[in-house]
Amino acid sequence: MPIFYPDILDQRTPARTFTYGDKDVMLYALGVGMGQDPMNETELPFVYEKNLKVIPTAATVLAAGARAAANAGPAPQMPEGHRPSQINFLMVVHGEQKVELHKPLPTKGTFTVEGRTVGAFDKGKDKGAVVINESVWTDENGEKVATLTSSTFARGDGGFGGPTEGAPEPHKVPERAPDMSVDFTTREDQALLYRLNGDRNPLHSDPDSAKRSGFPRPILHGLCTYGITCRAILQAVTDFDPDQIKSHQARFSAPVFPGDTITVDIWKDGKEISFEARVKDRNATVIKNGLAVLR
Structure with missing residues (x-):
C-alpha cells in the first residue's frame, strides 16, 4: 500500500x-x-x-x-x-x-x-x-x-506526490572544537541486553540476519546509541540530575558494533547542549546534529 x-x-x-x-x-x-x-x-x-x-x-x-x-x-x-x-x-x-x-x-x-x-x-x-x-x-x-x-x-516509498521541501532542518552543532568529550566502551553483549527493552529485531542479535543486511555482525540499536549520548550529557553536564533535561534529539548517521568505544563530543551554550558521537577506531560519526535542552 x-x-x-x-x-x-x-x-x-x-x-x-x-x-x-x-x-x-x-x-x-x-x-x-x-x-x-x-x-x-x-x-x-x-x-x-x-x-x-x-x-x-x-x-x-x-x-x-x-x-x-x-x-x-x-x-x-x-x-x-x-x-x-x-x-x-x-x-x-x-x-x-x-x-x-x-x-x-x-x-x-x-x-x-x-x-x-x-x-x-x-x-x-x-x-x-x-x-x-x-x-x-x-x-x-x-x-x-x-x-x-x-x-x-x-527508501521504497518516494514518488507519491507530496511536498519535496519543508522538512525540519537538523540542528547545527557549533563549528568550534568541542568543549568536552566523553568516552564510553560498549560491551560485546550490549545489544543482547538492550533488546530486552522491546526491540527484538534479529539484526541486533542474529549473525545470519546481520550478514543478510550487509553487516559483518549484529549491530547495536540506534536508540541504544541515542541513550548513550543522553548518558554523556547526564555525566558531563547535569551532574547525573535527569530532571534538568527537557528534551534530547539527534540524527542517526552510522551503525555502532557492540564492543565499539563511542566518543561523545559536547558543546555548551547556556541551556542548549549540542553533541555528536563518533567511533574513532573506524573514523565513523554515528550520531549527528544532537541537541539537548535543559530546563
Whole structure:
C-alpha cells in the first residue's frame, strides 16, 4: 500500500494505555551501559530501586512499543473517505529521534499514548520519502508527560506526490572544537541486553540476519546509541540530575558494533547542549546534529 498525500496527515493510532515500573527503568539504564561498576555511586541510583532515577531517553522504550505503534501498530484511524497509507517497512531506516519531557519522568505509572503522522516529504521516485510521526503520553490526570517525535526514511516509498521541501532542518552543532568529550566502551553483549527493552529485531542479535543486511555482525540499536549520548550529557553536564533535561534529539548517521568505544563530543551554550558521537577506531560519526535542552 503506497503513501497517499495529504490523507496520511490525518492518520492516527488508537489511544493505548500502558504501565511501567522500576524494573523497566533499571533495565533501560543497564541497556545503555549504566552500572558496569557497581561501586560507582553516581550511576547506582539509575540501576537500583533505592532513590531511583530515570534516564530521560528511557521514554523511547517505556511505552512498550509506543514508537512502533506510531509506525506499524494497529490499523490507523482515518476520517471517512480518506485512504490509509502504509510504508514498506522492509526498506525503512530510523532517521531522527526526539524526546521532549513536559515534566520529569516518574519511576512508575500508568499512561495513555496516542500517535499520529505529522509530516511526509517526497524525495523522488528512486530516492524515497521521509515520514515524521509523533507520539504523545498523557498521565491519569490527562496532563502531557512526553512527546516523542521520530523521522523514518522510507527508501521504497518516494514518488507519491507530496511536498519535496519543508522538512525540519537538523540542528547545527557549533563549528568550534568541542568543549568536552566523553568516552564510553560498549560491551560485546550490549545489544543482547538492550533488546530486552522491546526491540527484538534479529539484526541486533542474529549473525545470519546481520550478514543478510550487509553487516559483518549484529549491530547495536540506534536508540541504544541515542541513550548513550543522553548518558554523556547526564555525566558531563547535569551532574547525573535527569530532571534538568527537557528534551534530547539527534540524527542517526552510522551503525555502532557492540564492543565499539563511542566518543561523545559536547558543546555548551547556556541551556542548549549540542553533541555528536563518533567511533574513532573506524573514523565513523554515528550520531549527528544532537541537541539537548535543559530546563
